Amino acid sequence: MNIEKAWEILKKEGFKKTDKREQILEIFSQTEKYITARDILDVMMAEHPGMSYDTIYRNLSTFVDLGILEETELTGEKHFRMQCEADHHHHHFICMSCGNIKEIHYCPMETLQNAIPGYQIENHKFEIYGNCPECH
């Protein structure tokens, strides 16, 4: 997703255009990686020394709710990245060295659909971890 698309969504949902949001989106648009709230904070602190934790965490949460960012738990910390463009459901290989991701256009749930009758599936997580070709 690009910044324009993100603003479209924000505007449609009645959120205001602010410098802080612009800068957060800017940071995400410049990387493929999953990054933490603290990563964002560090970058923004350099420019706006008076940044508040509240601003970062509240906006990250908002962006996830609106489908602008996607979130995953990595080594005990929440990590975020711009939502993929791909219009169909998919999963990710995550490089534990450089943090870059590769889209995996395959979902195990397809073949598992009828394997557990009586169980009401709400959600699933499928992630692959390792090193990408550039990191070994």
Added chain:
Amino acid sequence: MNIEKAWEILKKEGFKKTDKREQILEIFSQTEKYITARDILDVMMAEHPGMSYDTIYRNLSTFVDLGILEETELTGEKHFRMQCEADHHHHHFICMSCGNIKEIHYCPMETLQNAIPGYQIENHKFEIYGNCPECH
């Protein structure tokens, strides 16, 4: 895994037999669910009011290292349960209401093995969340 098997492993690795470890294992042997450090603490505090955080967290960590417990991140908290008996690799359906699990004897990596050449796979996570037959 049962308590005897756990003690076997602990003894073999040179760990001592203590009341606290006995009680922690006891708790895990009585449930199928993923539970938190605090769950353990609450139960044990009732009996031993002077319990230390340290004792719980250190032992949980040890047990995971030794393969006695398995660990997963659920809603921001580490959850633990007794390692499955099953001798082959498998995954879990986790009920978000009652916490019980169902073993899923299927692994998506089988069909994905050769799909991402050049990527060195170290690990993967595949979990299904929802409600079990008893919870809906």
Added chain:
DNA sequence: ATTGTAAATCGTAACGATTATGAATTAGAA
């Protein structure tokens, strides 16, 4: 343009989960 108002941010503190530490206790070998 100016004003009004809800939204957003700031500054700071609180919170919950986890880790760390030095002193006291204890399991198990000698």
Added chain:
DNA sequence: TTCTAATTCATAATCGTTACGATTTACAAT
């Protein structure tokens, strides 16, 4: 029974995150 390393206790520190009243700001209505 004694010795010693392992374990636990008691407590504080740390880390990521959330909360909140006061202040500022975007933007819609005038």
